[in-house]
Amino acid sequence: MAEQSDQELLALFRDSNANAHYAFNLIVKKYQLRLYNHVRRMVIVHDDANDLVQNVFIKVWKHLEGFREDSQLFTWMYRIATNECLAFLKQKRKRYFLPIHDVEAELSQKVSSMVPFDANKLELKLQQAILSLPEKQRLVFNLRYYDNMKYEEMSQVLGTSVGALKASYHHAVNKVEKFIKPD
Amino acid sequence: MENNHLHKELEDELKNAPILQSLKGNSTFQAPENYFDSLISNIQDRISSTNKSTFVIPVFRPAFAGFSLALMLISIAIIYFSQDENKKSDLQAQEIGSPIIDEMIESGYYIDLEESHISETLCDLQIKTESSKTTSDIELENYLIQSMNETSLINEL
Numbered sequence: 001m002a003e004q005s006d007q008e009l010l011a012l013f014r015d016s017n018a019n020a021h022y023a024f025n026l027i028v029k030k031y032q033l034r035l036y037n038h039v040r041r042m043v044i045v046h047d048d049a050n051d052l053v054q055n056v057f058i059k060v061w062k063h064l065e066g067f068r069e070d071s072q073l074f075t076w077m078y079r080i081a082t083n084e085c086l087a088f089l090k091q092k093r094k095r096y097f098l099p100i101h102d103v104e105a106e107l108s109q110k111v112s113s114m115v116p117f118d119a120n121k122l123e124l125k126l127q128q129a130i131l132s133l134p135e136k137q138r139l140v141f142n143l144r145y146y147d148n149m150k151y152e153e154m155s156q157v158l159g160t161s162v163g164a165l166k167a168s169y170h171h172a173v174n175k176v177e178k179f180i181k182p183d
Numbered sequence: 184m185e186n187n188h189l190h191k192e193l194e195d196e197l198k199n200a201p202i203l204q205s206l207k208g209n210s211t212f213q214a215p216e217n218y219f220d221s222l223i224s225n226i227q228d229r230i231s232s233t234n235k236s237t238f239v240i241p242v243f244r245p246a247f248a249g250f251s252l253a254l255m256l257i258s259i260a261i262i263y264f265s266q267d268e269n270k271k272s273d274l275q276a277q278e279i280g281s282p283i284i285d286e287m288i289e290s291g292y293y294i295d296l297e298e299s300h301i302s303e304t305l306c307d308l309q310i311k312t313e314s315s316k317t318t319s320d321i322e323l324e325n326y327l328i329q330s331m332n333e334t335s336l337i338n339e340l
Contacts (some may be wrong), residue, residue, distance in 0.1 A: 021227065028223050036219075040212045050218075057226045058233070114212075126206055145207065148193060169196065177200035 003030060006073035013064055024064065028057055031074060034147065035081050041130075041142045042085040044107045052088055056081045075156040078149075082139060082157055089135065104131045122180065129179035133172055140165055141172040 004012075004026060013023035035056060040049040059080050067076060093103050111127045130138055139158060143149040151162040158165070197204045 025223050025227075028226060032219055032222055036214060037210075037212065040214075044212075046212070046215065049212075053222070054226055054229060058229055061226075061230055122202070123206065123209060123211065126203075127211065144193075144196075145203070146211075148189065150189060173196060173200050173203060177203055180202050 010064075010067070010069070010073060024061055027060070027064075027073075031077055032057075034074075035077060038078065038142065038147065039081055039085055041146065042082075042138070043088060044110050044131075048088065052081070052084045056084055059084075071156045072153070075153050078143075078157045085139075086135065107131055125180045126176065129176040132179065133175065136160075137168050137172050140168045141176065144169050145173075 009023055009027050009030070012018050012026070013020055015023075032053070036049060036053050039052045039056070040046065043049050043052065056077065060077055067073070071079075089103060108128050108131045111131065112124060130141060133141060136158070140154065140160075143154050143157065144151075149157070151165050154160075154165050155162050160168075194204075197207065
């Protein structure tokens with residue numbers, strides 16, 4: 001069965017004769033992997049990512065009726081997911097009174113202890129390199145490098161100009177490559 | 184065609200980063216097995232539980248706070264004015280002194296007034312008048328009563 005477009009899913013959701021839960025479940029099915037990966041890359045730990053992903057979809061459910069379609073559905077959901085991640089990381093800092101770099105150091109340690117990375121040191125170094133980037137730059141890098149997101153779409157997600165995003169990604173690529181290059 | 188253009192852009196951006204190029208496309212973090220099979224039902228359960236949440240009085244909502252404040256002010260006003268009414272009725276009882284009673288009698292309202300009411304009112308006035316005396320007035324009276332003999336009192340009348 002061919003995947004339905006966002007417009008079709010929205011129309012189904014808003015159709016009073018159709019079951020809204022059914023349409024919503026189709027939306028979840030379509031975007032759950034992408035949103036999970038996006039969130040997981042930011043917060044690293046699966047349990048945290050699971051909570052945040054559920055929060056994202058619950059917010060989507062609550063506000064889908066009023067979604068004005070001035071952006072695409074998936075950029076809107078990505079924006080919700082991004083805001084959830086940033087709020088989570090901010091809360092994490094406040095809870096432990098840690099300055100910014102310590103939270104990332106903590107996440108970097110967690111990455112090191114994850115089983116898949118035992119076999120692939122380069123992959124582990126890449127993740128540590130990404131974690132060393134400032135938060136917003138890390139988002140830009142992940143969205144471009146992993147999600148292959150267009151800058152115009154990324155601009156809607158992050159609320160930053162296309163030019164600034166291009167520059168940010170360019171610098172991020174240089175920094176990460178330098179970090180993971182063998183000495 | 185648009186995808187081809189995007190693909191070319193992505194490649195160009197990594198042309199000076201060969202290691203990143205080689206690692207591109209690797210799935211970094213793995214979700215637990217069957218995680219996505221149960222995610223939808225977990226989300227639906229949470230949606231159902233939020234729909235059943237208990238009613239919470241939004242105390243800090245501006246509208247509710249405004250309503251509470253208005254109710255409080257109205258209650259205070261009712262209590263204040265009801266006390267005020269009681270005072271007024273007391274005043275009215277005091278104000279209905281003998282001049283008013285005289286007037287009422289002259290104008291014919293005396294028929295409706297019972298004598299006991301008039302006497303009660305006059306007694307009340309007298310009691311209040313006496314109770315409003317100062318200590319020096321009482322002392323003076325006692326002095327006069329003690330000083331003056333019966334003959335002098337009769338002569339005075």
